[in-house]
Amino acid sequence: MDIVGNGxxxxxLRPLADRHPDTVALAAGVSRAGGATDADFAREAALLRDTARRCAATGRRLLFFSTAAIGMYGSAGGPGREDEPVTPGTPYGAHKLALERQLRDSGAEHLVLRLGHLVGPGQPAHQLLPTLVRQLRSGVVRIHRGATRDLIGVGDATTLVDLLLGLGLRAETVNVASGFDVPVEDVVDHLSRRLGLAARREYQDTSAGRHVVSTEKLRRLVPRATTLGFGPGYYRRVLDEFAASAFA
Incomplete structure (x- = not known):
């Protein structure tokens, strides 16, 4: 597998580089759900267009990573499903959905994976978990009232990516997530206990409410997903591993 990107x-994904030789993984582009500019979005669209053109010319499959976050599924009336129309609630969600359509229209063989919130060591400082740890250390943590996130360990996500690629899927969209929405306040509670950090909490009222990601299709395609420990308490293990890396 060829991997485009170094983030x-x-x-x-590098441990998978010797596997799936028919695939090009586009692991580059906008990773910031908030604060990205039109220029950032345009650069990712251009990169996808160029990569899809090369894949179409060589007959290789393009693996594209979209989002299963609230920006994509926040307005869904129930669990966010891949086979139902969605109305993105943020510019980031609208951008990712537009790129999915761009890829479908490109003529390239492809697989779209909508990812939950990846958690693991070395993730960008602007993402949720590093931001919360940084705020806890500062003594003040800001919480969007009622907000939830679907957290998935990056190692588990990589395992699922490997298994999905091994199925030879084409022209499919699959959610890769735990399937459980965790209140951000519970995430802060667990991190605070795990890191031994107490902080004053400031609550902000926003439109970022609850959202649930459907993993029905993922579990049907990859039965092994049911052995990875996903459940209401799964996020605690993911946070424990992340917290250990924060003090490593």
């Missing part, structure tokens, strides 16, 4: 996700 957090690209590094996690």
């Amino acid at each position: 957090f996700l690209a590094r996690q």
Whole structure:
């Protein structure tokens, strides 16, 4: 597998580099759900267009990483499903959905994976977990009231990516997530206990409410997903591993 990119996700995929020779993984582009500019979005669209053109010319499959976060599924009336129309609630979600359509129209063989919130050592400082740890250390943590996130360990996500690629899927979209929405306040509670850090909490009222990601299709395609420990308490193990790396 050829990997385009050198960031957090690209590094996690490197152990798969000798597998799936028919695939090009596009693990580069916008990873910031908030604060990205139109220029950032345009650069990712251009990169996807160029990569899809090369894949179409060589007959290789393009693996594209989209999002299963609230920006994509926040307005869903129930669990966010891959086979139902979605109305993105953020510019980032709208951008990723537009790129999915761009890829489908490109003529390249492809597989789209909508990712939950990846958690693991070395993830970008602007993402949720590093931000919360940094705020806890500062003594003040800001919480969006009622917000939830679907957290998935990056190692588990990589395992699922490997298994999904091994199925030879084409022209499919699959959610790769735990399937359980965790209140951000519970995430802060667990990190605070695990790191031994107490902080004053400031609550902000936003439109970022609850959202649940459906993993029905993932579990049907990859039965092994049921052995990875996903459940209401799964996030605690993921946070424990992340907290250990924060003090390593």
